Amino acid sequence: MIQVFNLSKSYARDSAAITDITFKIAKGDFVYLTGPSGAGKSTLLKLLYCAEQPSRGQMLINGLNLTRISPGRIARFRRVLGVVFQDFKLLNSRSVYENVAFPLEIQGRRSVEIRQKVYQTLKVVGLEHRLNRLPLELSGGEQQRVAIARALVVDPLVLLADEPTGNLDPEKSEQIIELFRGANARGSTVLLATHDREIIRRHPRRVLTLEGGRLVDDRSP
């Protein structure tokens, strides 16, 4: 499902955020991406959802070559992705409901279906009582769950999550991981960046470890 070959990315000329990374993730897999702060986890994910362009190397998702994708097709490609951003990236002028409904509206789904889907997903993340709030009226953890709901609501082919439990207590973190496991069980391929060792210990899966922009470990339980 995800194939990465000799991928490199440097923001500035002399410092590389990602250096020569190669790996494959099969359809339906659940993979952790870990490593110390500044290792390049977010950068790798940004490359995968086409927010940054690689300096070198190739990436394919679902057979689509992302290194040669035209700007017009990026939008279409992103619709099969669910992305949980490290800084949430919610639409702050829109309500919780509208934020979660947005990806479905883009896809042109029928409004009955949108309403059902949004309620269902918000219930899953435990925010069904916050529908009409604006994101900035929510706690950090609640905002994070809105971001997760928005990623899950489209039943994504690939789910990319950047520190989705960063602001949550262990109990909530556990619930969130259950959400991702559920999405994975329904067919989404999951790549989850985290430096929460506890989560990985409790739900052991394949782990990719980055350090200084290099892939230093690729281990399956």
Added chain:
Amino acid sequence: MRQSPFLSVATITTVAVALTLMAIFGAFVGNLQEMARRWSRDVQVVIYLDQPPGQKTLRTWLDHIERQPEVERVTFVSQPEAFNRFRQRLGDDADLLAGMTPDILPASLEIRLQEDFRNRQGVATLANTLRSNPAFADMRHGQDWLERFESVIRLLRASSVVLGGVLLFASLFVVANTIRLTLYARRDEIEVMALVGATPFFIRVPFVLEGIMQGVIGGGVALTSSYLLYRAALSQDMAVWLRATGLEQLLFLSPSAQVLIVVGGGALGLAGSLIAVFRLGRA
């Protein structure tokens, strides 16, 4: 999409000011044109006769003149008629004519031209034909100054096109930049939409629609304020001045020009937002 009220007001105001100026200028030129039209309707060729003609001669002349293709109507003004008219025009000063007889004023033939011939060419052709009769030596017409007046109007109209172009261009520039500020203020939101998979088209359409709407509102404001100015001008005591120019009524913009003001506002908003949105694409 919810936009900052300040920027919306800025766009609407820009469009309104530009279009109000254009409406006022348009109404001004329109009134001058109407004035010229009325004056040209009065353009006549007048032939002063040295000797009042006999009945029979007069009949022949009138027939001859009326047969000319340029002529709409010809009227004979006898010496007593001319005298009476003159006395009426003097009004209170009519006693100046005390002791004078009608034969101090010449009889005349007043010729009204067909509408198509009320110009230099038409008058010249008619004059050439009629000059073959030695009795018609003293022929007068007010064509030259009218032509001059019309060329002034043409100049005004040309400069109104130039002025309008400059105004439109300037306001387009301001509108495009204001909408660009709006886009800039919402760049985070735009980025998020794109990251979640919204196409550039989907993201931009609301801004363009908003631009059109603000433009139409600006056009409406321009129409309203220029109409209020027109009413204000009417309520000033302008009747005397207007009658002197031959206009019975100060005219407002024609209905089609009124529609054009509002549609023009919409077009300004459309063009401005398209420019802004196009630049976003390149940024």
